[in-house]
Amino acid sequence: MKVLFKLILSAILFASCNQNPKACLELEDNYEVGREYQLGSCSDNHEFITWDFGADKNGFIGDSVPHIFQDVGNRNVTIEAFSRGAYNSDVATQQVLVTRRKIDFIEIVGVSDYTRFTMEYESGDIIFSENTVGTFTDESPFVGQIWGDRDWVLPMDPIAISLEGRKNSNTTVLINKVSKNYRYVLDNPSVYEGSDIVMKLYWRFED
Amino acid sequence: MKFLLLTLTLFSFSAFSQDSTRVRLFVKGGEQYFVRIDGELQPQTNIITVSQGSHDIEIWSFKQKLFKDNLETGKLESTNFFAELTPSSEYVGYLQRTDQYKRKLFFAKTAPFLITGISLAVLPFTTMGRINKHEELVQNTFLNDRNQVPDETLENTQLQYNAVNTLFFISAAGALIGGASFFLLKPVAKKLTTPAFKQQNPFTLEIMQLTYNRSIQSPEFGLTLHF
Secondary structure (H helix, E strand, O other): OHHHHHHHHHHHHHHHOOOOOEOOOOOOOEEEOOOEEEEEOOOEOOOEEEEEEOOEEEEEEOOEEEEEOOOOEEEEEEEEEEOOOOOOEEEEEEEEEEEOEEEEEEEEEEEEOOOEEEEEEOOEEEEEOOOOOEEEOOOOOEEEEOEOOEOOEOOOOEEEEEEEEEEOOEEEEEEEEEEEEOOOOOOOOEEEEOOOOEEEEEEEEOO | OHHHHHHHHHHHHHHHHOOEEEEEEEEEOOOOEEEEEOOEEOOOOOEEEEEOOEEEEEEEEOOEOOEEEEEEOOOOOEEEEEEEOOEOHHHHHHHHHHHHHHHHHHHHHHHHHHHHHHHHHHHHHHHHHHHHHHHHHHHHHHHHHOOOOOHHHHHHHHHHHHHHHHHHHHHHHHHHHHHHHHHHOHHHHHHOOOOEEEEEOOOOOOEEEEEEEOOOOEEEEEEEOOO
């Protein structure tokens, strides 16, 4: 019977050793609308975590969950870390900005005697006609401002971009319809290489 | 003359043999019994030979009352004698005390031990079941709030949780109450005196004893011989 008593005591002590869960979130400040993210947490001592994404009604359960933010705006991401048995829990909330990526500016590196550059994409084109002639290096590239002049949101579908140079009435294709899917491309800048010229496309999140 | 003597001898033998009666005893109520006829202890057999006529017969068996009667053989060569032994009042009292003792021992020791043992054996399973079902309930409630799990599934999980929760509390209460009762009633169980039944064989004067062995939970027989 003494052994039995010791067993009961050990079981109670073991059960009481269960530590409280600690919820922790370290998310990015900005997330792009429409993109699928795999979100993780830095929580401790938990058995499972529930994820709530505010206005996006669907919730998830898991340590790491996939999520696509559907709308632009501020979102509260709330996680609740539960202990074994879900009798104890801890909550952590973080506000993130769900936004879009827009092209900020482009840089062109190479030797140019063109009087204007035309960047073409599916839904339009952008023309740069000032200071286009010269030898442009990484340190001193040609810079063409887009943000403010054009509202060019990076799409979630593949997009083909071309760059043309114009001298007098002759047009030369410098970069010919290079297709990229910005759903998966997160490089900043995104580099497009032609035979003699390199174009770098810089983006930033919309405020 | 020789023939006459032989005939007389045979007649006298047959006359002698017809003076005794073989009695077959049918005794009900005792496994092993002792028989005394006219104060003389008989061999332990159910067939005895007595002289024809009337005899005092006494039959005794352990746990039974002493049976006394008159054996009338008449002129029969053989006869049957039926006797029904009845339990002695002391033995009946012993049986009642044993029942009472067993009942008290059950409530003071066996029942708390069984309740504690069974509850403790079941408790890990009910605990695990309760933990798992509560996790499932919390998860389904979370998903139901967001219309990702139907109400029926949530209700079903709630019912399952209630069932395992009840089982958990029953087993936990059983372990606690059983354990506490075991320790609290331990002095009571210790104080219980084992009933004993002692009876002296009125013919041989040896003492026979019946006690209750609590470890094997069955009666124990003892015999004290007097020389």
